[in-house]
């Protein structure tokens with residue numbers, strides 16, 4: 001049963017309101033002042049209706065004390081100012097006295113409904129977080145477990161984090177996970193790739209600029225740091241920043257201030273910076289191409305992502321996950337990786353890491369006609385496609401060439417490898433085999449995959 005506490009010193013008004021609400025099926029408690037209210041079990045209340053003017057403390061004092069429980073403030077008509085103040089303090093709503101019954105009941109209903117939705121949302125979000133502790137990040141090898149653990153620890157700590165790892169290892173994914181699990185999750189997450197913006201533009205992009213700050217600046221523009229105010233700025237490839245920009249960034253981190261290009265005035269910002277790099281920043285500091293003070297500011301906490309080749313069994317799980325994603329995007333169902341494809345994936349070095357694996361699988365989904373993805377669909381360097389490059393010798397018909405090629409290679413190649421080497425689909429290979437009376441050899445190499 002919904003429990004409402006009425007805090008009102010005028011006994012007549014309090015009792016009338018209590019009667020009205022009891023008749024609607026609400027469970028009611030009453031108090032004549034804030035201290036009296038506080039002697040009750042406030043956390044069991046679903047809503048508190050409090051008069052703004054009470055003996056001793058004002059009813060608005062309850063707002064912060066009982067949060068997130070909603071407080072509906074009652075004011076007199078003469079006191080619009082206190083109503084505004086109550087709303088600024090976080091009251092769920094206010095109602096002017098004398099109020100009519102219908103208005104009071106509708107206001108209560110609306111507040112309770114909003115509170116219920118907010119609680120349901122929070123519960124759902126918590127649930128999701130429990131199931132996917134760092135959403136979207138696949139992998140359970142010990143190095144990735146450590147990454148997850150670090151993400152959870154630093155998320156709430158509000159410190160600057162330096163995320164390191166080779167290209168495509170998931171640095172941005174980690175930055176997003178930190179943002180999503182921290183107190184800033186409802187604020188903006190702005191990602192900027194410092195390597196992608198030319199040196200002469202990066203200052204203006206990051207810090208903003210005034211009108212006329214440089215040739216062509218016809219309007220004032222807010223920078224990315226200001227856009228991330230209240231949230232997180234993810235600076236990818238931070239090692240590529242020019243020295244002048246490094247100095248300005250240091251000031252943001254030290255003083256929480258930005259000064260747009262062409263402006264004489266600084267502005268306060270509240271931004272959490274997460275930075276990433278695949279470069280050896282220590283070496284850059286030694287070579288004096290990266291500021292030492294900025295380096296120490298950025299690496300308050302560090303998270304290092306392991307390369308794909310060091311993730312053991314995760315490689316397979318990631319491959320299945322990325323295949324499912326690509327298949328869904330490309331509207332293909334029932335696709336799987338053959339054992340040979342998995343072996344090829346394990347053998348490959350993956351210099352581009354998870355991104356490269358994702359791209360290879362996407363390509364494979366497009367190239368594959370049948371239900372199983374074979375090594376040649378992945379087009380990795382190991383795929384034996386070179387033989388087909390040799391054209392048939394002069395005078396030899398394509399049919400002869402096809403027959404000879406299939407007979408010569410079918411013991412060492414799978415059907416998919418053969419098809420790819422010949423530049424045709426598996427279905428076409430099967431059709432030509434039937435037409436030319438060249439049955440597939442048994443036992444089939446692909447059987448059991």
Ligand SMILES: Nc1ncnc2c1ncn2[C@@H]1O[C@H](COP(=O)(O)OP(=O)(O)OP(=O)(O)O)[C@@H](O)[C@H]1O
Pocket residue numbers: 136137138139165166167168169170171172173174236278318354355358
């Ligand atoms: N553990 C993981 N689980 C699932 N997907 C992942 C994982 N790691 C990376 N990815 C995916 O791989 C791709 C590359 O990841 P991301 O952009 O975060 O890498 P990065 O290290 O920031 O790359 P770069 O160095 O090029 O900036 C993205 O599509 C991302 O979703």
